[in-house]
């Protein structure tokens with residue numbers, strides 16, 4: 216069976232380019248920074264070819280990225296100055312002191328196997344007052360009728376409130392029971 220790295224390298228070596236996924240526009244990035252005006256560092260999980268990293272660097276943010284695909288990370292190295300890791304985030308261990316102001320999860324959440332652990336781990340990697348930005352295709356019901364990249368609304372509604380509070384959802388696109396959403400979430404302080 217192909218490893219996660221082999222799976223994604225094969226995808227990127229086929230018709231899908233590392234730059235194929237919808238990019239955030241300046242208006243969306245500005246809105247994110249309105250909620251987190253003091254953010255200085257960001258971590259992009261599943262950073263692909265690094266376009267978002269370079270957009271964040273243009274805003275003076277210190278960046279870190281991880282991706283399962285070495286092909287994607289090679290592409291990211293060409294456009295970004297980020298600290299980059301090749302690996303499966305779910306198995307990767309980061310130093311205790313590694314913390315960020317913002318974490319981005321763009322077109323990645325649906326591929327994560329243990330989503331509850333993932334969300335909790337992200338919270339642990341964020342500074343107090345930090346934010347999680349999720350961009351994902353969402354299906355309102357019945358995941359079976361959608362492509363692998365979709366996540367069910369009901370699951371999101373359960374996952375997010377454990378560690379995060381919703382600051383804003385922007386629906387970037389909607390058709391029938393499917394939408395593309397950008398969630399701006401604030402880390403909840405653990406009591």
Ligand SMILES: C[S@@+](CC[C@H](N)C(=O)[O-])C[C@H]1O[C@@H](n2cnc3c(N)ncnc32)[C@H](O)[C@@H]1O
Pocket residue numbers: 219223233234235236237260261262263264281282283284287302303304305320321322323326327
């Ligand atoms: C649909 S692509 C999106 C890439 C990028 N975020 C973008 O929006 O252009 C999903 C990316 O997540 C990466 N990925 C999937 N599962 C991962 C995991 N467990 N750890 C790290 N990266 C992962 C894949 O290698 C792929 O580059």
